[in-house]
Amino acid sequence: MSPLRIAVIGAGVIGKTHIDALAQLPDARLAAIADPGAEAGALAARHGVSHHADYRALLEDGRPDGVIVATPNATHVPIGLACVERGIPVLIEKPIADTVEDAQRLTAAAERAGVPLLVGHHRRHNPILQTAREVIGRGDLGALVSATILYTFLKPDGYFDVAWRKQEGGGPILINLIHEIDTLRFLCGGIESLQAMRSSKTRGFPVEDTAAVVLRLRNGALATISLSDAAATPWSWDMTTGESPQFARQSVPTHFFSGTDGSLAVPTLELWRYEGGRGWLDPFTRTALPLRPANPYVRQLDHFARVIRGEEEPLVGGADATETLRATLAVREATDSGGPVRFDA
Ligand SMILES: NC(=O)c1ccc[n+]([C@@H]2O[C@H](COP(=O)([O-])OP(=O)(O)OC[C@H]3O[C@@H](n4cnc5c(N)ncnc54)[C@H](O)[C@@H]3O)[C@@H](O)[C@H]2O)c1
Structure with missing residues (x-):
């Protein structure tokens, strides 16, 4: 079984936590980083992966097997929708969205497309x-x-x-x-x-x-x-x-x-x-x-890998995360x- 290629969009505090956690998984590896911030290029270079300032370029670049969205809250839904439209399973940091209506929109789109959506309630x-x-x-x-x-x-x-x-x-x-x-x-x-x-x-x-x-x-x-x-x-x-x-x-x-x-x-x-x-x-x-x-962050990604492979349903899906929001x-x-x-x- 070849390792899953997982990309990270948003390499700030929690994005870096995910990048470190990914390194501990035997069957997945970091594929690329998207972040317009000044340090992201150097971070990608240290990990030997490609860097994109625009997340849409990352999604077109060799189509990752899964994406982690760790950007500011207001961007979760547009980036999540872009992943779903391309059929790419996505782990979105909490909160799923800024509003219940946007959370429902993303959840419905993922369900319609049959694309797994996991929300990062890591606890x-x-x-x-x-x-x-x-x-x-x-x-x-x-x-x-x-x-x-x-x-x-x-x-x-x-x-x-x-x-x-x-x-x-x-x-x-x-x-x-x-x-x-x-x-x-x-x-x-x-x-x-x-x-x-x-x-x-x-x-x-x-x-x-x-x-x-x-x-x-x-x-x-x-x-x-x-x-x-x-x-x-x-x-x-x-x-x-x-x-x-x-x-x-x-x-x-x-x-x-x-x-x-x-x-x-x-x-x-x-x-x-x-x-x-x-x-x-x-x-x-x-x-x-x-x-x-x-480490719950490592266990969360281990679960995400099984979700991508179709072996498990998301522990925290869109509808569930919407109720928490x-x-x-x-x-x-x-x-x-x-x-x-x-x-x-
Ligand atoms: N589960 C947890 O334990 C936990 C902990 C902290 C934060 N979070 C969540 O993670 C998200 C990020 O929080 P943070 O503390 O890491 O923030 P942060 O500000 O440290 O990092 C956000 C990163 O996203 C980048 N970014 C902004 N817009 C972008 C875009 N359009 N495309 C790509 N990258 C973009 C920024 O340049 C920055 O590097 C928030 O939604 C927050 O609620 C979760």
Whole structure:
């Protein structure tokens, strides 16, 4: 079997992560890079592949077997459509699009053309989340009662030297929260409704620095997400999972799933259950579930290779990613309206 030739469009922070991850796959290799940025030509030369400033030239150049789109959000749909029109399977970074309507347009085009579309919600490829999903799905916690998610961290002051990060749309609701919404959907199922508040009190920028979200899930459980990029805490996925080496790692849980029979802390995978009597006066048993660390970006590309070969369906398809986007955008809507936002079943 000859190695798959996979091209990368957009070689910024996450594009480079994908290029590094590709190097770890035995049955795929980097085919070409498209990026108009000043450094992209040298990057392509270091990897011994062709470079194009315009992604359309890349798509015509020896037709790659698959394409990774890691460009700014607003370009995901036009570039995705260009891949789909040429019948090239595509992995699009999250969010799938800027709007639900554009996400639906891309999803429909891919379905019509029969071209696989995978969306880069990489956490779903992390064995930690996959184990947590199995535990909750198997009913080890009993019926789910509540989920509590902390995504609080401190972005350094220099991060805000770029003007758009201080403006509406550049804050943690649209940049970071989408990961937690997707995590919640992956582990606990659909969202029925949500309410939210946001604040910009700490930094004083036009965009929010902090938000609190309350969600009612379709299975009847209630969930809360506490979000901030202005709080000095270790309680964030990035710092606690070791997914990205640039974050100093902390061994504390950030996600708490509670059921009628037990509860699970994530990413530490501590399972808490009553073994004898069952009530708040009885002793608890704490079990550390086995952790199987693995790089989710590498696993995502391994999956993408199997999707290209027709061996697997995309773990996160367009319709699924559209629901994550819909709920994330609804958080901002709810902070403005004050009222609940409800979702059709
Ligand atoms: N899954 C994750 O963990 C994760 C992490 C970070 C970013 N992202 C997503 O990845 C995307 C990129 O984010 P980033 O942080 O890497 O941004 P970035 O600014 O570091 O990189 C974007 C790159 O795209 C290039 N580019 C812009 N327009 C282009 C075009 N038309 N054709 C080709 N290249 C073009 C830019 O020159 C730049 O090099 C965003 O959608 C973001 O939401 C995902």
